[in-house]
Amino acid sequence: MNHARRHWLSQTRRLTLAVAAVTAMGVLGATSGCGFKLRRNYDMAFKTIQLTGFAGNSPMAAELARALEASGVSVVDSTLAAAQAASSATVPSSHIVFEALLDKRDMAVSTTTAYGQIRDVTARNTLRFQIKRGDGSTLLPAADIALARDMTYNEKDALAKQDELAALHKAMQSDIVNQLLRRLAAIRPDQLITPSEPQLPSVVHAPSAPSAPDAAASR
Missing domain, CATH: 1.20.5 (Single alpha-helices involved in coiled-coils or other helix-helix interfaces)
Structure with a gap:
């Protein structure tokens, strides 16, 4: 050479x-x-979790389950499975239930041209959820995470724009999962224990004073 x-x-x-x-x-x-951040694994106070309320083919549930498994949490199908995993007859306190009340992704037209053609659209992902302990008591009340992203639209390039829209939904979904992981990681071990009901103080009845005739008779 x-x-x-x-x-x-x-x-x-x-x-x-x-x-x-x-x-x-x-x-x-x-x-x-675009706001994307590399996901890191979290240390969770709970050991098992059940995901309910999602559709069977929910991509949100699938990504959340993968992220939880990567953080060392077992995703189970039922509270019974959680009890069996813990070799216990009762559901352990280290088990929680994540219930999806709304899992939705949609698109809305933002602006149109003078001829009625779509110029801009808004992609939206919304998740409403609540978290319960294994005994059914509320651990975290219902809350919402809603994200929206704008994109330009061109009917002449509809197929490419559909791919771009799908990518936006996927990015927002990953952002929501990251937010969920941070919220779940903030749960403390003592919060997993069902708070006992406050005990009402016992009422001590004072002896009643003698009536006027009785007092007169005693003299």
Whole structure:
């Protein structure tokens, strides 16, 4: 291999590495710009969780289950399975139930042209949920996480825009899962124990004073 060819290969290799570096920086810049953050595993106070209320094919439930499993939590189908996993006849306090009250993704038209053509649309993901202890008592009351993202629309490029819309929904779904993980990680071990009902103080009845005739008779 002559010197000219070695020099050409060296320049080509440097150019390839430079292009790869620029591409990687572009991807990182794009993800940080859309609010995407790398997910990390969390330490959870509970050991098992049951996901209820979701549709059977819910992508939100599937991603949440994967994230919980990655954090060391077992996703079970029922409270009975949680008890069996703990080799106990009763549901352990380390089990919680995540109930989805609303799991919805939709799209709304934001603006149109003077000719009635769609110009901008808004993609929306909404999750309403509550969290219960294994005995059915409320651990966290109902709450909502709702996200929305705008995008331009062009009917001439409808297929590409559908892909872009799906990507927006997926990014918002991952953002919601990240928020859920942070909320679940904030649950303390003492919160998993059902608070006992306050005991009312016993009423001590004072002896009644003697009536006037009795008092007169005693004299």
